[in-house]
Amino acid sequence: MSTIKKEIICTVCPRGCHMEVEGQGDQVISVTGYTCNRGLEYANTEFAHPVRILTTTVKMAGVSNDLLPVRSASPLPKEKLFDCMEVIRQTEVKLPVACHDVIISNICGTGVDIVATKSVE
């Protein structure tokens, strides 16, 4: 297998470092252009298995004009975002809800929970 070079822009912080990753398949050989360790970690993950935090909203039972903001407790595989959105769309939550209550556990078998980001009484 031949090595490939990928330009990756870091999204860890607003600085947005431009990094170059060289690798083979899932294996990273070298990373250049990062300015912190979190950036290096991001480059490694992004090269092999890109992940993203998913944020969206969930319907609340008996409420028609407001929504509960939610997030994935940790980053989800990028390619699963739309599958997760489909599940979230079908969900309705009963009140009250406290911030960080689990709304959907292990969404789409990813091992990641969807949690509330706000308390609603």
Next chain:
Amino acid sequence: MFEINCDVVIIGGGPAGLAAAIGAKEEGAEKVLIIERDNALGGILQQCIHPGFGLTRFKEELTGPEFYGKFVDRAKELGVEYMLNSMVLSVDHENSQVICVSSEKGMTCVHAGSIVLAMGCRERTRANIVTPGTRPAGLYTAGAAQRLVNRQNIMVGKKVVILGSGDIGMIMARRMSLEGAKVVCVVELMSYLAGLTRNRVQCLDDFGIPLKLAHTITRIEGNERVTGVWVAPVDENKVPIKEQEEFIECDTVLFSVGLLPENELTRKAGIAINPITNGPEVNQYMQTSVPGVFACGNVVHVNDLADNVSEESARAGKYAAQYAMKKLPTSTGTVTCVTGRNVRYLCPQKIQKAEGSEKVSLYFRVLNPELGVKLVAKCGDEIIAQKKAFRVNPGEMDHIAVDTAKLTTDAITVEVVKED
């Protein structure tokens, strides 16, 4: 008229107002009151459900609601009082009072030892940028669409063109895509991105949304509902090249074309406004040209990070409390902050000298993107502070800290210098 007495009154309960209230309480102000016109505290962050907040302040990535939730919890813990659904009508600084109205209490006069302006900003609209064409349904500012989608459960459209590459526009591009809409493209007049690079990566590149730099919408078409827009590249003078105009079909246009500090109250009160920031001029205490009135957050200058807003607002609250308790340091002179090469504006615009010395951070935005530069603060020819910057960008605020003991002249200039 209903009357209330307090030490510090804060106009606006968004991230700036909340941080100012906490800052004032922690400094020792006894009664701190926030006046908020919405039905809840949190301001714009209530609709900013995306992550990206709190990296500086809390060292973790939070969503908007999680971020302001921490401030609301802290404010309540400290006993900050607040009035919701209440609109301030005027700031009467001569009598150190604020007049507001609410359906619950009617007209209310709030007497305060000091006043903090934290009204935030408002979006520029199609009318501000004068986009030609018809006036059909389906035209929204990005923030209005964000409120409808994220807080009111109303989807605004199915096929979207976004004008402006500001952060709200890009974040809405992702949001609309996740909710099943097709975002055809993001059109940006300038030849560079208006918002943060990481938002381009996560919000546009991830969803395969094309970004048309140095392009603009030349016309909007549609009678009842938008049917499409004409988009053309622009030349170096930002004039559209008519021959290259193309029609893009869509049912919705979102405008993300900048923010304007909301200063009707400030102007009416006769407080000096800076023509570049469109916000009140302030010193390092975030004190306006009227001594008893302080200001913070996007009402002063449009910030790109809520973390910066809370830092500067905590300072405004702290010094507003000191003013109310008659403990604000006595000024021994004023230094004016002057913009040098490639600096669009500085905040604060003035530094009050006082006994002893303190570190003052001067926040600024550049006019043009540049690589490999040095940020320099000078009094006359003498350099009093400098630091290297790998890259500067108009979309990202920079700052340089100066020591007030080193201010030897009555002006300080901040400039961006090319490194050899």
